Amino acid sequence: MIPRLWTYFLKRALSNILEQRFIQFISMGTITISFLLLGAFVLLVVNLNTWLMDWGQSLSMSVYLEDGISGKRKEEISEALKGIPGAELRGFISKEKAMEDLKEAFGAQAALLDGFKENPLPASFELLLLEKEFRNLAPDAVKDEIESLQGVEEVQYSEQWIERFEGFLYMIQAGGLIIGGLLCLAVLFITTNTIKLTIYARRDELEIYKLVGATDRFVKTPFLIEGAIQGFVGGATALAFLYGLYKLVSVKPLYASGFPVLKVVFLAPEIALSLIFLSLILGLIGGLIAVGRFFH
Amino acid sequence: MIQLFNVSKHFGQNVALAGIDLKIRKGEFVFITGPSGAGKTTLLRLIFGSQSPSDGAILISGINLNRIRRAKLDLMRRRIGFVFQDFKLLEERSVFQNVALALEVIGERPSIIRKKTRQVLRAVGLGGKETLFPRELSGGEQQRIAIARAIINEPIILLADEPTGSLDPDITQEIMLLFRTINLRGTTVVFATHSRELLRDTDQRTVLLKKGHVEQETPPPPEGRP
Numbered sequence: 154m155i156p157r158l159w160t161y162f163l164k165r166a167l168s169n170i171l172e173q174r175f176i177q178f179i180s181m182g183t184i185t186i187s188f189l190l191l192g193a194f195v196l197l198v199v200n201l202n203t204w205l206m207d208w209g210q211s212l213s214m215s216v217y218l219e220d221g222i223s224g225k226r227k228e229e230i231s232e233a234l235k236g237i238p239g240a241e242l243r244g245f246i247s248k249e250k251a252m253e254d255l256k257e258a259f260g261a262q263a264a265l266l267d268g269f270k271e272n273p274l275p276a277s278f279e280l281l282l283l284e285k286e287f288r289n290l291a292p293d294a295v296k297d298e299i300e301s302l303q304g305v306e307e308v309q310y311s312e313q314w315i316e317r318f319e320g321f322l323y324m325i326q327a328g329g330l331i332i333g334g335l336l337c338l339a340v341l342f343i344t345t346n347t348i349k350l351t352i353y354a355r356r357d358e359l360e361i362y363k364l365v366g367a368t369d370r371f372v373k374t375p376f377l378i379e380g381a382i383q384g385f386v387g388g389a390t391a392l393a394f395l396y397g398l399y400k401l402v403s404v405k406p407l408y409a410s411g412f413p414v415l416k417v418v419f420l421a422p423e424i425a426l427s428l429i430f431l432s433l434i435l436g437l438i439g440g441l442i443a444v445g446r447f448f449h
Numbered sequence: 450m451i452q453l454f455n456v457s458k459h460f461g462q463n464v465a466l467a468g469i470d471l472k473i474r475k476g477e478f479v480f481i482t483g484p485s486g487a488g489k490t491t492l493l494r495l496i497f498g499s500q501s502p503s504d505g506a507i508l509i510s511g512i513n514l515n516r517i518r519r520a521k522l523d524l525m526r527r528r529i530g531f532v533f534q535d536f537k538l539l540e541e542r543s544v545f546q547n548v549a550l551a552l553e554v555i556g557e558r559p560s561i562i563r564k565k566t567r568q569v570l571r572a573v574g575l576g577g578k579e580t581l582f583p584r585e586l587s588g589g590e591q592q593r594i595a596i597a598r599a600i601i602n603e604p605i606i607l608l609a610d611e612p613t614g615s616l617d618p619d620i621t622q623e624i625m626l627l628f629r630t631i632n633l634r635g636t637t638v639v640f641a642t643h644s645r646e647l648l649r650d651t652d653q654r655t656v657l658l659k660k661g662h663v664e665q666e667t668p669p670p671p672e673g674r675p
Contacts, residue, residue, distance in 0.1 A: 157558070158556045362554060365598065366551070368523040
């Protein structure tokens, strides 16, 4: 096709959009909302995945000690823990430090903890088993072995929680796929109908185009470009909104009880670009369906 | 140039044309006449290829329109001009833009579009009115825009469907003169009209249609004379 025709098509597509401003605004607005929901879902899944991967890198064990054990006994337990293959002793958390951490996590509600006459929290050792090691170990066996040590009250480890979280993540992903599919269908429906309206409004003009020898491709291409522009603008605006929302949310660190501070990440550039590309392609397909039906 | 072999066209139960045989030579000026509903417009649309015959074959310069691919047909239409009674102009575009449209759709260069559009507007008597809009012009001038658009690609055939139907007699004469001028330059003109006034003094070939049949036909002028 002659390159200057593409300039002409682009002008025609933009002119179509400007002449039907209100309908186009509604259409692009609806695409934006659809992609905002889709993008939010993808962002949620990406963040849940990131957190899961961070936690899943290692198996952390909290070895809680009985109250009032001697310093010597504590030292013996520490040595025993260091002797476990693949284990890394990350530190000791005293009763006082445990209370401090809890107060920090409670934030403004920390005063609630002042009601305790005695500190109910136990001192603990934090033990880390690296992934390559603990996958070959039976965590339950390690747990039993440590719990058999004198002075150890209880051992808790994170894998059970991670397994439950993985199940939850799969559900979110499956739900996201279904909702995403429905939102994509909605975008297709909106684009198709908006372009059909444009074509209908311009039917006399199109007839004249055909009378003077315009090819089908010449008549159809501006509407396909129009669809792609609608999709692109809708998708890009949605991502801009999503980024704004992300900036608002990510100012405050999120806490989840018993876990480190949750860091909220935004979509990676390739995912963001893929979403914009998807919106553009959906707009283009909407245009194709509309011109296909009309010219059929 | 234009050959119709036993051409029929039905719209459901209605027969618009039945068994039409017609040959129009290159450079001829032919009037297609008959009362409303005789099949004049249908005949022109079949020649233009915007409708397909129910039966029979139509050949334009030896090419069978039934066997031509759609894309080729679009290209072929660039060599066939069509003028309508209702002008079919784009109201929101200027005189210049309406005419230039026929060159834009074929991807012509902007400099060529400007040059040829100005030339053809001068040729139809609309020089200096390029920037006006159709609603600012008279019916006769609007028809001149339509004629300019139809001839700008130097068509080999010019089809006209009642082009003077909505014009007063003086303007009709001017438009007829324009068609004759175009014909004298070598373009085959097929002119549909139900006006007896127009046909009264003409010595051009006339085909009378009635209820989809050729009722009467005057002989074509001798070879070499349109």
